[in-house]
Amino acid sequence: MSSILIIPCKFIHHKNSPVMRYVALVCLLTVFSFQKNTPPKLSPEHQKALESLRVMEGFSVEMVAAEPLIADPVAMEVDENGDMYVVEMHGYPLDVSGSGKVKLLKDTDNDGYPDKSIIFADKLTLPTGIMRWKNGFIVTDAPDVLYLEDTDNDGKADIRKKMLSGFALSNPQHNLNTPRFELDNWIYLGHEGAVTPFVFKKEFGDKGTDIIFPDKPSAARLAPNANGKAVRFKPDSYELEELSGRTQYGHSMDAWGHHFYTSNANHIYHEVLANTYIKNNPALLVPNATQNISDHGEAAEIYPITETPNHQLLTDVGVITSSCGITWYEGGAFGEKFNNVTFIAEPVHNLVHADILREAGASFTASRLNEKSEFLASKDAWFRPVNFYVGPDGALYVIDYYRQIVEHPEWMSDEITQSGALYNGTDKGRIYRIVPHKGLPMNWLGKLNLSKKSAPELVALLDHENGWYRRTAQRLLLHRQAKEAIPALHALLKKSKFSEAKAHALWLLDGIQAIEKEDILQALKNETAGVRENGIRVAERYLNAAFGKELINELTALQNDESPKVRFQLLNTLGLVKTAESEKARLAILQRDIYDRWAGLASIASFAGKENQIFDVAIAEFTNKPTAETSEFIANLASTIAGGENKTGFSEMMKKIMAEAPGTEAWKAAALNGVANRLQFQKEKGTVLLSEPEKEKLLAHFSPTATSELRIASLRLLEISGFPKGKRLDEKIVQAISALKNPSTLTRQGSNIAVYRAHAIAFLSMVNSNELKSILQQALTQKEPEVVQLAALKALGKTADAQTYRFLLNEMKGFAPALKKEAVNVFLSKPERINVLLKAIETKEVEKSIVGWQQMVRLMNYYDTDIRAYARKVLSVNEDRKAVLQKYMAALELKGSQSKGQLIFEKNCATCHQIEGVKGVNFGPDLSTLRSRNANSVLTEIINPNNSIADLYDFWTLELKNGSTVAGIIAQENTNNISLREMGGIVSVIQKKDIAKMQKAEQSIMPNGLENAISLQEMADLITFIKKQ
Structure with a gap:
């Protein structure tokens, strides 16, 4: 039955906006004919699908379209x-x-x-x-x-x-x-x-x-x-x-242009530092420009209600493994609680997860909207939400791919791929509409006619509560280059009470080349932080305009703004302004926000070529309040100075590091580590511009009275730059030898003598002392603290020869586990040594079991194809994976223990994996993502790791121009740098100019054979721990 609708004002414009009075009844009362909002009758199948859904209290679900x-x-x-x-x-x-x-x-x-x-x-x-x-x-x-x-x-x-x-x-x-x-x-x-x-x-x-x-x-x-x-x-x-960031399927922005991404198990993260600003300082290496913002972690626990999950799907409690379609809700129809809410689709678990975002410095924190339930979930295992759309009515449209299987066969067993079920459901698909219980009229389909609106009418829509209208109106006016809209846009900027409208008007004026100085100045003085923030971004585009100087004055006046995000944007924008006033303002912001790592990175980016100006601020703040954040900032700053073109600046920084002053050891250690991190991959060692006196002062830190952090940081840099020559070096060599041969003389000179003696071994290995070999062998055959023996083995890795290989092969059988692992690492450090070890294993001189799991991973994926083939031959396990899997199926019938399984995990898995973001090393995939699978599937992944190679975990070996090699997973990449996550979870940033060759492993990082270290009962315990049952 037809009727006439006068659309309620709250669905057309913001209720407090006087701009709507400027544009008389055109949008305030929009009238058109439509049918009463009654959804059509559904087929039994579609009705059943609708009834399988459970939505958050206060909402209802309708089916809009289906097969x-x-x-x-x-x-x-x-x-x-x-x-x-x-x-x-x-x-x-x-x-x-x-x-x-x-x-x-x-x-x-x-x-x-x-x-x-x-x-x-x-x-x-x-x-x-x-x-x-x-x-x-x-x-x-x-x-x-x-x-x-x-x-x-x-x-x-x-x-x-x-x-x-x-x-x-x-x-x-x-x-x-x-x-x-x-x-x-x-x-x-x-x-x-x-x-x-x-x-x-x-x-x-x-x-x-x-x-x-x-x-x-x-x-x-x-x-x-x-x-x-x-x-x-x-x-x-x-x-x-x-x-500067990357995302998997989907991305979204809030009303102010903050950009959010999503990826499989990491359901929400924020691009904080834009590539535009990072590029301002080519010497700055940023490992990752995004911030994980979920306070409930990656692979967050979620609450599906699926009644009959098949073997690829979930049990009753799982974790996020397939996040996609992230959408910031700005429909204006769900109530104030939803003004800062994001939705993500989780198709594997048949649900929609919602977070509420709160300010956190330059970034955000995302918390669950509902503690123990999801915004939307289905009992139907084929319900596959993959994306969303916020419609003209403010409703949330949920796009349901509706398939039996959504995992890709690249990461599934052959049995599933060959089952014929991959395309089950390809003739189906649904779109649902979520609305408040009070309802929203479905009256827009084919009836909006915004294309026929005049420019003033479209400007009025910028004042709409629903972001769909605001973006659509902005896009239409931009396409028209609508100069006739200028008076209405100026009026909106001056009079609207709706802050989001002002941001749209500002950018639209910029887009149609009609912005004026007063427009930007109004934005910079607006009471809403988001408007000021966007005012700064727009002002950035006009710094060289006729009124640019006045803009710069207004920008610098914002240095004490109450909003961290305004100050952060100001840091970035003022980095483009090369004046004393700009530098003073940026220094003031840095002093206030130095404990926000993003403000630190932005400051370094903004002071390109003048990083020394902020070095004093950094060390003063660190001295006053040393924190992990300030330590990281100083390391990043020192790294940037070391990698820049300003050699005078580097010398000035080193002078400050060399200056004697009490209470400065911690920041000096951070700075020296930053320099060493930057220069460790350079083509030629010994080219760092350190004077002999500077080297001698660094060498002076090799003392039992210095902090261990400052001592080892100084030695790291000296190894790269070269040690001083002459008497001072000889004295330190004698001092190190004495500390190792006569430790009793050190009891009154320092609190941790064992660590000092370990550093003494490291030092002697760096300077190639003639007495080193006998000292090292003595340290390994006598009763010494483990830290000293580990240092001895690492030193042997630098000096080993045929005689040393024979010594290690004879002695390593009796080493404690940690020493045994390091002894194998000595052999793994160079190709010719690997062949010696593999030959000893092949001839049964040493047991194959001496090679630990992580070391086997390295050998099975070694960049030299001959060594890789030899390793796979010598370390071969039962390659009949089906037979091994069949044997271990018996573990699924045994009762497992979570506590015992945790011990198995820590012994065999934690060297490469975490679970729930903790309890291990962040190298391979988080094993909590396997919790969603049934026990059979988890067992298959353990027995046959090549059955399912996790995406984005390719294992790369990088041969560097200085002759060394590093291996790991590429965590981030940009035009100039690669962030490599090495085994052990350490992330190194390597400049591409220092890389000679890159080679990717052709198989899973994890080789076959873990079952050799795990009994049937232990496998049952491990699976129970992983699945948290």
């Missing part, structure tokens, strides 16, 4: 006229033949719900996202970003062109995705590095090429596959930029 109207939906968009478009990815997981589609959904019976679909575009490979742009749509479909347009109004795209190209066509879970038009008039793309396939190399082995605009190759371009980072671009001006 046969749609199938395999992954994304949707609603254009300015209310037309609804849905992206279908039929090809997942293996079909790259071009089965993907975009459908236009129509309401032909005028009940407000779609009942007809038209194929708008087809022959897409694996489409992942859609966004309205001008008269068409941007669709992400690796390797391309496509523009599709229907010019003859038949509902089908007749224009298809590539806007960007070069992205890797990798595993579908990791391709570029989710184009979003954002507040600053840029289009943002979700993206991360290509995943190396071991099984489906033909389909997904593409690594990508340079990212280019195909219709203008001479325009801006990015490195191959954008270095695995997210990307933003402006099609009209051919601007293209690599961001």
Whole structure:
């Protein structure tokens, strides 16, 4: 039955906005004909699916669309006229033949719900996202970003062109995705590095090429596959930029432009430091520009209600393992509690998880919205939420891929891949609509007509509570370059009580080249921090304008702003202003915020070439209040100074480090470690610009009275720079030898004599003392503290010869476990030594079991192919994995003990893995992510690690130009640097210019054979511990 609706004001504009009075009744009362908001009758199957859902109290769920109207939906968009478009990815997981589609959904019976679909575009490979742009749509479909347009109004795209190209066509879970038009008039793309396939190399082995605009190759371009980072671009001006973070499937921004990402087990993290500012200081090495913000951790525990999970799915309690589709809710219809809420889809667990975000310095903290339940969950094991959309009505639209299996066969057993079930559900798919119990009218489909609104009417929509209207209006006005909107935009900036509207107006004025000085000044003085923050960003674009000097004065006046995020943005922006006033303001902010690591990094970036100006501030604050944050800041600062072009600045810093002053040992140690970290991978050691007197002062720290931190940091740098020559060095050698031969003489000179003697061994190995070998062998054959013996073994690794190999092979059998491990490391340090060890194992001179699990990982993945083959031959285990698995199936029938399983984990797994973010080393995947699988699946992963190689855990060996090698997992990468997480969890930042060769292991880091160290009962205990049962 038809009726006339006068839309309630709260769904059209912010209730306090006087701008709506400026634009009389045009948007305040929008009138159109529509059917009463009654959802159509569902089929029994769809009704059952709807009834299987449980939503947070205060909300209800409706089904908006389902098969046969749609199938395999992954994304949707609603254009300015209310037309609804849905992206279908039929090809997942293996079909790259071009089965993907975009459908236009129509309401032909005028009940407000779609009942007809038209194929708008087809022959897409694996489409992942859609966004309205001008008269068409941007669709992400690796390797391309496509523009599709229907010019003859038949509902089908007749224009298809590539806007960007070069992205890797990798595993579908990791391709570029989710184009979003954002507040600053840029289009943002979700993206991360290509995943190396071991099984489906033909389909997904593409690594990508340079990212280019195909219709203008001479325009801006990015490195191959954008270095695995997210990307933003402006099609009209051919601007293209690599961001500092990466995301898997989905990304989102809040109302102020803060950018949030998601990835499998890490469901929410924040890009804090933008690449734009990092690039201001090429000498600054930033291991990671994003902040994990969940206060309930990675692989966070969640609460599914699935009734009949199959063997790939969850039991009653699991952890996040498949996070995707992150969406900041700004629909304005869920109540004040939801003003700072994000949603993530968790398809493996059949649920939607929600977090509420709170300010935390330059970043945020994300806490559970509900403590022991989820925002939405289903009893149906095929319910697969993968994405969301906040509609024109403020409702949250949940996109349900609806498949039996959503894990990719790259990481599943052959049995599952060959079962025929991979595409079960490919003819199905649903879109749900979540609304408050009071309801929201479904009255927008095909009936919005924003394209016909005048410029003042669209400006009025910038004042809307619902972000959909604000972004849509901004996009339309930007496309029109609507100069006639300027008076209304100025009025909105002056009079609106809705802060978000002011941010949109500000950026829109910038986008249509109509901004004035007063617009920016108003924003900088606004009472809302988000408006001031965006005012600073916009001001940054006009620093060189005629009124730029006045802007700079206003910017520097903000140095004492009460908001940490305003001060953080000010640090970044003022880094572009090379004046004394700017430097003074940045120093003031640093002094206030030095305990926020992001403020420290921003300060270093902003003082490019003048880092010494903040060194005094750093050491003063550290002396007053030493913390881990200030220690990290000083190390980063010293590293940057050491890596910069300003050699005078480096000398000045070293003079301050050398100056004698009480209470300075801690910051000096931090600074020296920062320098050593930066220079350890340089091509030629001994090239650090240290004078002989400076070297002698560093050498003076080799003393039993110095702190152990300062002593070892000084020795690290001396090993790189070269030791001083002459009498002082000889005296220290004698002192070290005496400490080792006659430790009783040291009892009154220091509190930790054993550590000092260990450092004495390290020192003697660095200077190649002639007496070292006998001292080391004596230390290993006599009763000495373990720390001394470990140091002796490490020193042997630098001096070993054939005689030493024979000594170690004879003695190591009787070593304690920690010493035995280090003795094997001596052999693993050089290729020729590895062959000696493998030969001894092959001839049974030493037992194969002497090689620890982590060491076996290194050998099985060694970069030298001959050594790798020899190791796999000598250390071979039962390669009939099916037989081994069958044997250990008996463990599943035994009762396991969590406490005993923890001991097994700590002994055999913790060297590479954590569980729940603790209890081990952050190197391989967190094993709590296996908790979601049944015991059979967990056992399979342990027995046959090559059955499921975790994505983003490729093992790389880097041969450096200085002759050394390092190996690990690439944690982050940008144009200049690689952050490598080595075994042990240590992250090293290595400049690409120092790398000679990179080689990736072809198999799982974890080799077969763990079962040799674990009995059936111990396996039962380990699985019980992992599954927390």
